[in-house]
Amino acid sequence: xxxxxxxxxxxxxxxxxxxxxxxxxxxxxxxxxxxxxxxxxxxxxxxxxxxxxxxxxxxxxxxxxxxxxxxxxxxxxxxxxxxxxxxxxxxxxxxxxxxxxxxxxxxxxxxxxxxxxxxxxxxxxxxxxxxxxxxxxxxxxxxxxxxxxxxxxxxxxxxxxxxxxxxxxxxxxxxxxxxxxxxxxxxxxxxxxxxxxxxxxxxxxxxxxxxxxxxxxxxxxxxxxxxxxxxxxxxxxxxxxxxxxxx
Amino acid sequence: xxxxxxxxxxxxxxxxxxxxxxxxxxxxxxxxxxxxxxxxxxxxxxxxxxxxxxxxxxxxxxxxxxxxxxxxxxxxxxxxxxxxxxxxxxxxxxxxxxxxxxxxxxxxxxxxxxxxxxxxxxxxxxxxxxxxxxxxxxxxxxxxxxxxxxxxxxxxxxxxxxxxxxxxxxxxxxxxxxxxxxxxxxxxxxxxxxxxxxxxxxxxxxxxxxxxxxxxxxxxx
Numbered sequence: 001x002x003x004x005x006x007x008x009x010x011x012x013x014x015x016x017x018x019x020x021x022x023x024x025x026x027x028x029x030x031x032x033x034x035x036x037x038x039x040x041x042x043x044x045x046x047x048x049x050x051x052x053x054x055x056x057x058x059x060x061x062x063x064x065x066x067x068x069x070x071x072x073x074x075x076x077x078x079x080x081x082x083x084x085x086x087x088x089x090x091x092x093x094x095x096x097x098x099x100x101x102x103x104x105x106x107x108x109x110x111x112x113x114x115x116x117x118x119x120x121x122x123x124x125x126x127x128x129x130x131x132x133x134x135x136x137x138x139x140x141x142x143x144x145x146x147x148x149x150x151x152x153x154x155x156x157x158x159x160x161x162x163x164x165x166x167x168x169x170x171x172x173x174x175x176x177x178x179x180x181x182x183x184x185x186x187x188x189x190x191x192x193x194x195x196x197x198x199x200x201x202x203x204x205x206x207x208x209x210x211x212x213x214x215x216x217x218x219x220x221x222x223x224x225x226x227x228x229x230x231x232x233x234x235x236x237x238x239x240x241x242x243x244x245x246x247x
Numbered sequence: 248x249x250x251x252x253x254x255x256x257x258x259x260x261x262x263x264x265x266x267x268x269x270x271x272x273x274x275x276x277x278x279x280x281x282x283x284x285x286x287x288x289x290x291x292x293x294x295x296x297x298x299x300x301x302x303x304x305x306x307x308x309x310x311x312x313x314x315x316x317x318x319x320x321x322x323x324x325x326x327x328x329x330x331x332x333x334x335x336x337x338x339x340x341x342x343x344x345x346x347x348x349x350x351x352x353x354x355x356x357x358x359x360x361x362x363x364x365x366x367x368x369x370x371x372x373x374x375x376x377x378x379x380x381x382x383x384x385x386x387x388x389x390x391x392x393x394x395x396x397x398x399x400x401x402x403x404x405x406x407x408x409x410x411x412x413x414x415x416x417x418x419x420x421x422x423x424x425x426x427x428x429x430x431x432x433x434x435x436x437x438x439x440x441x442x443x444x445x446x447x448x449x450x451x452x453x454x455x456x457x458x459x460x461x462x463x464x465x466x467x468x
């Protein structure tokens with residue numbers, strides 16, 4: 001059971017998150033949609049404390065971290081139970097694809113290299129890039145880099161995976177291969193929070209869709225409901241805008 | 248043979264036995280300065296309270312005062328106020344002075360290089376549960392060192408030329424050897440010409456080494 005309670009985050013005077021709460025069931029896939037600048041990414045980044053919220057509580061299993069009292073140790077534990085896939089991949093440029101995927105095992109879990117390598121190879125096989133295992137990121141396409149990014153996030157063996165617009169930086173023809181990997185994860189019941197602009201993908205993969213606007217959750221529900229019969233005026237306006245763009 | 252050239256060759260022959268001394272000074276001071284600069288950089292990066300102030304004071308003081316004065320402070324100054332330093336050798340004083348001096352300058356080389364590692368990689372490293380120290384050692388420094396090589400070689404060139412001040416506390420390095428030869432028969436021009444030539448050759452060798460090193464390290468990316 002994962003819960004996010006009453007998260008508040010300010011950047012200077014700007015209140016980006018105004019008390020966001022969210023419960024996530026094990027194995028649930030949640031897509032977060034909404035206009036840019038409404039705090040979707042910030043919410044994800046508060047979950048693993050890349051941004052420290054001013055207020056709020058994150059609970060993952062038996063670990064509960066309160067923003068007011070969070071210690072370095074607690075944050076480290078939180079990060080070992082979650083992992084993140086970034087918009088700009090953020091692979092370690094001085095390490096090969098294989099070494100990138102081994103890094104969570106070796107550096108965070110303290111595994112021996114000889115133990116970590118077969119696990120990492122298996123994960124790379126899952127994203128279909130075994131033939132690229134010994135390449136450096138600079139030799140990989142954006143789509144391949146992002147698939148390695150996902151394999152690296154899987155290596156953490158997380159209870160929750162956070163996807164921060166994983167396809168936004170990709171050329172259109174490379175989006176599909178990345179979405180397919182995420183779909184595979186969903187079918188294997190990985191618990192995921194996905195911030196995305198790919199509405200079709202959200203509709204297909206998510207168990208629940210959350211529409212955020214103005215630093216809070218405006219509407220949530222099964223994809224069917226959100227996309228076919230949204231209740232909130234703001235959701236309707238946003239979806240119309242997005243659909244117009246697609247035409 | 249032209250007597251001048253013959254004389255220059257003689258100076259070279261007399262400098263050669265002192266060459267290991269110069270090289271040792273450079274090697275040890277370089278090692279010390281890298282260690283100091285790394286320490287200061289890490290303290291600065293993680294904004295360690297108190298230590299940060301100490302480090303800033305160190306950098307400011309050693310950049311703000313002349314190298315000769317620093318060498319004198321280590322060799323003549325410290326033993327006069329503190330028993331422990333009575334046993335300091337000339338060589339140790341020179342290495343300490345040069346090392347502390349170069350470390351203060353080298354901080355800038357490291358700082359720029361560390362900032363060149365993109366923030367996204369740091370976030371990725373933190374997101375998989377790495378501690379501050381691991382992020383520093385495994386992600387930042389391996390990439391920063393490659394970026395820092397040109398300016399580190401620059402620092403090393405400064406150390407090499409700075410080591411010519413070792414004679415001021417009585418170490419017989421190549422400068423001292425040339426000076427001794429010159430004052431023996433007053434042929435200053437040719438003796439110092441030979442000395443400068445030797446420094447120049449050493450610096451050229453360093454530049455060559457830098458090119459080779461950069462080529463090897465660039466192969467991976």
